[in-house]
Every structure is written in C-alpha cells, then in structure tokens.
Amino acid sequence: DTGVSQNPRHKITKRGQNVTFRCDPISEHNRLYWYRQTLGQGPEFLTYFQNEAQLEKSRLLSDRFSAERPKGSFSTLEIQRTEQGDSAMYLCASSLGSSDGGIQYFGAGTRLSVL
Amino acid sequence: TQLLEQSPQFLSIQEGENLTVYCNSSSVFSSLQWYRQEPGEGPVLLVTVVTGGEVKKLKRLTFQFGDARKDSSLHITAAQPGDTGLYLCAGARWTGANNLFFGTGTRLTVIP
Numbered sequence A: 001d002t003g004v005s006q007n008p009r010h011k012i013t014k015r016g017q018n019v020t021f022r023c024d025p026i027s028e029h030n031r032l033y034w035y036r037q038t039l040g041q042g043p044e045f046l047t048y049f050q051n052e053a054q055l056e057k058s059r060l061l062s063d064r065f066s067a068e069r070p071k072g073s074f075s076t077l078e079i080q081r082t083e084q085g086d087s088a089m090y091l092c093a094s095s096l097g098s099s100d101g102g103i104q105y106f107g108a109g110t111r112l113s114v115l
Numbered sequence B: 001t002q003l004l005e006q007s008p009q010f011l012s013i014q015e016g017e018n019l020t021v022y023c024n025s026s027s028v029f030s031s032l033q034w035y036r037q038e039p040g041e042g043p044v045l046l047v048t049v050v051t052g053g054e055v056k057k058l059k060r061l062t063f064q065f066g067d068a069r070k071d072s073s074l075h076i077t078a079a080q081p082g083d084t085g086l087y088l089c090a091g092a093r094w095t096g097a098n099n100l101f102f103g104t105g106t107r108l109t110v111i112p
Helices: none
Strands: A005-007 A010-013 A019-024 A031-037 A044-050 A053-057 A065-068 A075-079 A088-095 A110-114 B005-007 B010-014 B019-024 B031-037 B044-049 B055-058 B061-065 B071-076 B085-092 B106-111
Touching: A005 A088, A010 A019, A019 A088, A019 A110, A031 A075, A044 A065, A075 A088, B005 B085, B010 B019, B019 B106, B031 B071, B044 B055, B044 B061, B071 B085
Parallel strands: A010 A110, B010 B106
Antiparallel strands: A005 A019, A019 A075, A031 A044, A031 A088, A044 A053, A065 A075, A088 A110, B005 B019, B019 B071, B031 B044, B031 B085, B055 B061, B061 B071, B085 B106
8 A cells, every 4th residue: 555646746837738637546445536735725625536426526626627537546637728826736635435434645746836 | 715714823832842723613524634744745644533522642642622523623742843844624524525624724843
C-alpha cells in the first residue's frame, strides 16, 4: 500500500493551455475525491466518484474542468483554457466509504501555476 | 463562506509552551477530523471524533468534540519544533457524506 499518488507534483503552464492531472488512489478504495487549495486556505471540495460514477460536483467546478475515473481506479482532472485564477494545489483523496467512518486519505497534491 | 472557522489563524510559540487551536461552526457535523499539513504536501489525518463531548489523546495532543457537535479544539502540550505545520479541521455534515468542509487553517510555528 503506497498511499494516494498524484502526478505531476508541479505543473507550470501558460494561460490558455490545457492541463491534466492524474490521481492513483489506495487500491481497495472505491471513493475518490478532488479538492482545490489556494494559498492560506483550507481545501475546497470539487468532485467525488464512487467507483467510476461521478456522483457529486461542486459549483467551483466550472465547465472548463472535467474529471474522469474510467475504470473505477485512477482518476484524471483536466482543466481547459487555464486562467491565472486556476493556480492552486489540486489534492486527491480516497476512502473506503462509510465502512471505516469515511476517513479520507490525501495525496501530496499537484501544484499548478498558470503564468 | 466558510462553514468552519479556525482560530487563531497564525500562532508562533516557544518550544515547551502549550497551545490550543479552536474550530467553530454554527452547523452540526456528524464527525470532525483534524489534519496536519506540511508545505508542499497533502493533509495527513491526525484524528477523527464522532461523538459529542468526545475527548481523544494522542501523546501530547488532545482533541475534543463539542457536546453539540458544532465545534472542536486541539490542545498541544509542551510543543516541539516538529509540531510546526498547518493544522486543519474538517467536518462531515452527515455519516458517509461525500465531501469534507475544511476550516481556514491554523499555521503553527514552534521556535526552538
């Protein structure tokens, strides 16, 4: 068990470019979450998957953002036409669900800088 | 609008001192978790409290969940430089909730 893995750790891009991040959850976890954290703030919920189904999306997830979890294992988060306001740490978490109290385990995050 | 407010926002203390961090809300939570986050890393879970009035101790850290399940506190005894970090409280509105609401965070610096 290697924990939640996120790639890349850092991404620098120019405004208007598309970026994609990957999250590999803990292997037996069926729930996967994406959060965004800006400097000096706590993480904010973006979206949630149970297996391959995306069951909840925050209003923060604009139509430039799309997340997938095609086989119920790893997930990708894509941001199209990036804006400077998208600069943040993007965190992925996974959990077993309510069977263990819904405890979420976080990855180290991908830090995005939009120039 | 933050559902969970933490205080203080910043705290700088000398090694050996005690401190308390507060996490308050007007909303009820089914459970509340405390995380510590190092720069450039994701949050690491410290404890989960689920029962109103519950007190949990982890070595020098004491966590309390308010009776009404709207607030929580983290007390650190004899702080050490290794305790330095961002402390975050996070609440689940109901059992099995799909997302956590995070507090604003308390950045602790322990000076040797």
